[in-house]
Amino acid sequence: QVQLVESGGGLVQAGGSLRLSCVASGFTFVSYSMGWFRQAPGKEREFVAAMSWNGGSASYADSVKGRFTISRDNAKNTVYLQMDSLNTEDTAVYYCARSRGPAAYITKAQYNAWGQGTQVTVSS
Numbered sequence: 001q002v003q004l005v006e007s008g009g010g011l012v013q014a015g016g017s018l019r020l021s022c023v024a025s026g027f028t029f030v031s032y033s034m035g036w037f038r039q040a041p042g043k044e045r046e047f048v049a050a051m052s053w054n055g056g057s058a059s060y061a062d063s064v065k066g067r068f069t070i071s072r073d074n075a076k077n078t079v080y081l082q083m084d085s086l087n088t089e090d091t092a093v094y095y096c097a098r099s100r101g102p103a104a105y106i107t108k109a110q111y112n113a114w115g116q117g118t119q120v121t122v123s124s
Contacts, residue, residue, distance in 0.1 A: 002024075002026040002113045003026050004098060004114065004116075005116070006020060006021065006022045006117060006118040007021050007022075007023075007118060010120070012121070012122055013122070014086060014123065015085060016086050017083060018120060019080060020036070020096075021080055022034070022079045022081075022096030024077045024078070024079070024096075024098065029074055030054070031053060032053055033050055033052045033102055033103055033105060034050065035047065035049065035098075035099060035105065035106075035111060036049045036079075036081045036095070036096060037095045037111075038090075038092035038094045038095065039093050039095070039117075040091060040092040045095065048061050049069075049070040050099070050104040050106055051072050051079065054074075054102075057104050058104055059104045059106050064090075067083065067085045068082065068083050068084070069081070069082040079096060081094070083120070086122045087122060088124050089122075093118065094119075094120050095116075097113065097114050098114075099111050
């Protein structure tokens with residue numbers, strides 16, 4: 001079955017960096033775009049970044065553009081999220097997700113498989 005396992009979360013000071021990883025299994029990784037979402041306490045899960053099946057295109061939420069970078073290694077069935085210049089508003093549980101197709105979709109409805117999430121906490 002489809003499995004997405006995130007890692008790399010933790011506690012970091014404002015201005016710091018973290019790199020999240022998501023290892024996928026149970027499906028043909030190269031056939032799907034992958035995305036990252038996040039959910040802060042009391043808030044809806046929101047889109048962060050997505051990358052097309054071949055890495056040819058990426059999309060970002062305005063709030064992270066220029067600070068976060070999504071990438072993927074199809075040989076390792078892994079998608080990454082490099083997060084730089086973190087601030088306290090980035091504190092959330094971060095989820096890896098597999099889309100329904102190859103494009104870099106930005107809406108939750110376009111994703112049908114989710115990881116368990118990894119906590120990112122940014123302290124001031």
